[in-house]
Amino acid sequence: MKPVLVVGASVGGSIAACTLRALGVDVILLERDLNYIKPCGGAVPPLVFNEYDLPEDLIDRKVTTAVVASSRHMAEFPVASSHPSDRDFIAMVRREKFDRYIRQRAVDQGATLIEGKFIGMEISSQGVRATCEDKSRRAHVLEVSAVIGADGAYSAVAKALGLERLPMAVAYQERIHLPDDAMRYWETRAALYLGDEVSPDLYAWVFPKYDHVAAGIGAGAGKTQRARALLNNLKSRLKDQLGAGESILFEAHHLPMHPRKHLSYDRVALIGDAAGLVQATSGEGIYWAMKSGEMAARAIAAHIANPSAAALRRDYDAQWWKRYRPTYTFLQLLQRISYNGDIQREIFAAMCQDPDVQRLTFDSYLAKHIEPAPWSVQMKITGHWLSAAVRELIVARFGPPRRSAPQPE
Ligand SMILES: Cc1cc2nc3c(=O)[nH]c(=O)nc-3n(C[C@H](O)[C@H](O)[C@H](O)COP(=O)(O)OP(=O)(O)OC[C@H]3O[C@@H](n4cnc5c(N)ncnc54)[C@H](O)[C@@H]3O)c2cc1C
Incomplete structure (x- = not known):
């Protein structure tokens, strides 16, 4: 053969x-x-290590806290599924x-x-x-x-x-070496940032590695020329957390959409x-x-x-x-309703403060399987989504101008 x-x-x-x-x-x-x-x-879910029998010394960091920040909201929450276990983390390799x-x-x-x-x-x-x-x-x-x-x-x-x-987005990333005291903030934390100025149709991120962080942005079709400027915007937004760092590598690649x-x-x-x-x-x-x-x-x-x-x-x-x-x-639908404009991104970030949403997110991420939530939870989430949508529409129409560095709520 x-x-x-x-x-x-x-x-x-x-x-x-x-x-x-x-x-x-x-x-x-x-x-x-x-x-x-x-x-x-x-960033990989820990089940990769079980399913493919990989040694955990390939993991640089175990992220146990997630941050999602838009221009007006910031949610910081534990990486925790409905069935808490010592596998509730995001592995960074x-x-x-x-x-x-x-x-x-x-x-x-x-x-x-x-x-x-x-x-x-x-x-x-x-x-x-x-x-x-x-x-x-x-x-x-x-x-x-x-x-x-x-x-x-x-x-x-x-x-x-x-x-x-295939239709492509570009992802552009800088690896930044941080002094020990600045690195401490990122040791067990990974963050996603939403906003036109950092990622018009996807998101920006900071993920921790063993002695540095990877800060990157995603940009959809037609916006790839702006990738460098978007990454610079992310760095100025995070000047307190990344400012002391030294750039060690730039990387870019396309992602099929x-x-x-x-x-x-x-x-x-x-x-x-x-x-x-x-x-x-x-x-x-x-x-x-x-x-x-x-x-x-x-x-x-x-x-x-x-x-x-x-x-x-x-x-x-x-x-x-x-x-x-x-x-x-489900995830394609989520992308359409969550990243498609500033108001949607604000609603998405506000929704990340909901413990049911946090739990469902990690249930599906960690198990790679989507289970429909009970009706009562679906109703609660829908109600929360509607009130967040109304609030964001009112703020967009009558509220103050957007801040660029939100504080935890
Ligand atoms: C900046 C960025 C950040 C990302 N972050 C994450 C993340 O945090 N978590 C996550 O899960 N995914 C992430 N992704 C996506 C992830 O990197 C890819 O989905 C994954 O690597 C796909 O794996 P693959 O084996 O299909 O292909 P690839 O990893 O792209 O590998 C393709 C291989 O084929 C080789 N090759 C190409 N052409 C030829 C040829 N003609 N002949 C021989 N060899 C060839 C290449 O050299 C390469 O080794 C990210 C992507 C980018 C660009």
Whole structure:
């Protein structure tokens, strides 16, 4: 049996490779640049460590306090689910460490890791002839049974299938080294900032790493040129918390803003960012890349003799959407009603002060599963949302001008 080619040895590709190896399938793991560090905030739910048996020393910080701040509201609340446990935290990782660990595991389990760039492929009923280039731009042909496109937002595998680029947002991030006393504030805290001046249609963030923080902004289509200015606005808004810091790295990358119509094609499956599986509301993509890598690998292994589009769509696409459609639909809706304008963002930040909203947020984030809340809670939240909406409309019409640095309420 010919091996399966996994293009991209980041989180999604490496988990796909590990899954294939565990199922006895030969794997070639192709990575364009083994020194590449994926620009990323590095926030992951702790269930990643349980599901993929990862050591907790990959975690830089355990965030137990979340901050959501708009121009007028600031909510600070514990990372706590409905069933409190010692897994109620957000794990902060550095991709330079996290990705390398998982990639090395794939190699230890028998994947053949090659440094090279995927260029194109010819698909036939016999298999796939994939072309890649090594560092000295020499072309090589790999004869494989199937391909997993784990090559991120600018996926060359998707392009080789003739698929269009997905709508993208850009995320721009600065890593800032802070003196110990300034770092203390961020040790167990992660913050999201809302407002036109820091992120017109997404949000800005500060996430803690072991001796520095990652401060970033998201900007949707048409606003990417403003990314640098938006980040500077965030830094001036947080001059008390970040002002003493020293910049150590700037990173930027695109994020796909919605999933592809199909994840599978004849002998090819797309996963993670290549498939557009990032959550548009939060920009969260690490868990989804790993999970889709695992599920696509299982489907390919089950049909290794003939991984047709029909078989893969039945065992990967359909299974994926059966499990996660409610999560994607809910979060897309949340993005539309929460980030789409200053008033919506103020309502969203005000709603984050509601303990039911806080609990439901962390129930779904930590468990990666959305359970409808009891009717009584839904009614309470709706009532709260309506009163927040009326209040914000009145303030927008008659209230004082917006402050830029809200204090905790
Ligand atoms: C600034 C920023 C902050 C983010 N913060 C978070 C966060 O806090 N939490 C979270 O969950 N998600 C976050 N995300 C999203 C997350 O980074 C991605 O969703 C995730 O990395 C997707 O994983 P992937 O395996 O699909 O692809 P990627 O991680 O993008 O990896 C693709 C891999 O393919 C390789 N590759 C590309 N082209 C080729 C080719 N032609 N041949 C061979 N190899 C190739 C690349 O070198 C790379 O290693 C953030 C994204 C950005 C940009």
